Amino acid sequence: MSGTTHTLPERYDPARVEAKWQQAWEAAQAFRAEPISRDGAAPVLPDRPRTYVLEMLPYPSGEIHMGHVKNYTMGDVVAHVRRRRGELVFHPMGYDAFGLPAENAAIRTGEHPALVTRRNIARIREQLKRLGFSVDWDTEISTCEPEYYRWTQWLFLRFFERGLAERREAAVNWCPKDQTVLANEQVVDGACERCGTEVELRQLSQWFLKITDYAQRLLDDMDTLVDWPDRVLTMQRNWIGRSEGARVVFTSDDGAHEIPVFTTRPDTLFGATFFLLAPEHPLVERLVAGRPEAAAVRDYVRAAARASAAERGAQDRPKTGVFTGRHVVNPVNGEEIPVWVADYVLMDYGTGAVMAVPGHDERDFAFAREHGLPVRRVVAGDGVDPDAPPEQAEAGDGRLVNSGPFDGMAVQDAKPAVAAWLAERGVGEATVGYRLRDWLISRQRYWGAPIPVVHCDACGIVAVPDDQLPVLLPEVEDYAPQGKSPIAASDAFVHTACPACGAPARRETDTMDTFVDSSWYFLRYTAPHLSTAAFEREMVDYWLPVDQYIGGVEHAILHLLYARFFVKVLYDLGLVGFTEPFARLFTQGMIYHLGAKMSKSKGNVIAPDEMVDRFGADTLRLYTLFLGHPADDAEWSDRGIEGQRRFLDRVWRMAAACDAGPLVARPSLQELQAHPAALDLVRRTEATVAKVNQDVAERFAFHTAISALHDLVNAATKAHAEGEVADPLGARALRWAAQTAVSLLFPFAPHVASELWEHLGGGRLWEEPWPDPAEEFLARDAVTVVVQVNGKLRDRMEVPPGHPQDAVLAQAKALPKVLSAIDGKSIVREVVVPDRLVNLVVR
């Protein structure tokens, strides 16, 4: 590929060009990932600027879709540009390979999910390769392979040792027909996504990762994520849902139980007229046992357990509840208030118990109305009668009334004052609540990483020793869940010896949520096949945090939050030297077609392969980026893609119009003085370099960068067609324009750019320094200044750049159109924006 004498075929044939360059890159190991950790080799870390460009790894459910093409093309552009800027670029690829789709296919066909998955991966790999992304395929990882999930299990055990993984009872969505736990996303309108059966809530023993221990740090460290989209940060902030309030301890009427509540309104404590427990609250049974109300309460609790989450959470549902016959004592005033059980109280937020202040909380007010409970005013705005109970919940500001020693205090002051009062007496304190829940990672499913613990009657839950990892998935007959994980059917798997005491024991049969796999894959890329560790500290500290992460906004909350949590835990464990995984995040918009999100069920999917067949990978890459700003949703147009193919055809013809090599140097400004057409072309070329650089590096605006390339190629083509650059100097200018356009085109359409670069006499374009604009060509010798009268455009004029303001003004005032516009009026103000505009304000 020395590119000496190379004749260009007349017609652009993408299939030939793309195959040729994909082979060339592979043969040259052009995009080799280095350095990475390998078995038996000590890492050598180059002293060079490095960049980790990462796109969210695909889920191998079948084929890639247009969203993937857009995602990986964006990442590829960034990777190419940075590589050619001289940075050491790391741009790996892998597969998030565990999970439901492969498993469901296996349940249908009986085929092993590993086979389904590997076949899908082979298909996707082929599709990605056809698009020519600059990744090193030797470092590919797949989360479902034992060499990967061994380390997922190893990391789980580190969480377990730290007390960050624990097993406890939790309510889960349960489909009584399928006999399985469903993720929230699998519950549609309170029914099972697959069979339509009403979903129940069920108490099951489940594994959790204690992400709530990290709630505050996940919140605090967001301040360092300045290059993340605000909307993602906002979504995460809302998801974590920090709220300040107080813990208040109530005591049961017999003095036997202390029942804490969490409230954000400790200032309204004197307004509590009743008390609520969630149906799942452990004290419910103990409070009602042996009482006449017990039967009614148990009925209610049972009904609540059967009701689905969606049903319980329904918006305008009447507030139901049942009186327990018991009372609790309010610590501020010793008042006894009745205890009810109500299903609008959630067991997993706060303490599962609530003090009800109907005067100042909407839900409590509705409940009080429904059940004839008293409403009391404890906050009054100006001019409000303190003894008139609110007619509706009043959540606004005011001063405290009917609140003993706190009367007259403003709400804002009363909150800390009441909390302090409680703390002094040992019946509460100021505290912070989060709506973030612990991360339930248990799945009663086959196709996931087995949770590597053993249940021993004598020792309890025992970790599988590191040297016995991986705990391999057993072979089973049936992949369908039957109330427990399918792997529980494998006796050989389940029955084992306790690693601690050697007695017969049972293996855990739950597998892990696939989000666990994808919470650390970006670390594994630095050691994709290392057999001695998940990764090496030196290497991850070298490459991470990821410089540019790119993916769909649908992962704005869960994946990104989980990955951040993982990295913080690994930091605390001393396994990594950074606390955030992704320094810069870009979330792309979706591609729509015929007004809807592309989906098989809507029949509006455009298959990338078909587009590659018809137009070539380069055209497809270009078009997905040309669609609009990548952060915005975009509408696919069948005709639109033809425009980008036409553009590449035009680039091809422009390059073909140039003689085969060698490459030329840019003509100097001085040489070009006598040749206006050539000068103009070089000026446009340099301006395009500046524009593309700015759009790609600063704005992520690939669509306008591509537009700028259109402009340049159109101008060069026109200059050539009109014979303006037929002379030797003109030909050099044209060649320079062509060379530069091809060079700039490369990150977007690498195959055709490489082919044309070769024709023009260049070698390895992927290593060619990325163009910088020649500043001397960016300055113009005349600028257009627009002239406005009262802000209305009246005329425009050419002036030298930096022309003195008074001269510009004088020239503007002499323009005939301006004269007629200001005729008979007096100028009251003159605004001059240098080199841009004049505005005359007249009256």
Added chain:
RNA sequence: GGGGACGUGGCGGAACGGUAGACGCGGCGGACUCAAACUCCGCUGACCGCGAGGUCGUGUGGGUUCGACUCCCACCGUCCCCACCA
């Protein structure tokens, strides 16, 4: 109910307080061709005018500013996230 994003030609979109509609699609007219495809050239926001030119125009209504698609407020519409979170 809470939070967020977005409303610009026939369509995708451009314009980071200073020429609204770049670039692309589509459309119209023309050149090339026996014809077509390809390619090339011209026009293409609306209205008035033969023309030069003029008037209007970025969802609606206000505001800030010499000047607003852009900033602020309210409303209408679309989409996304969260949602009985005490």
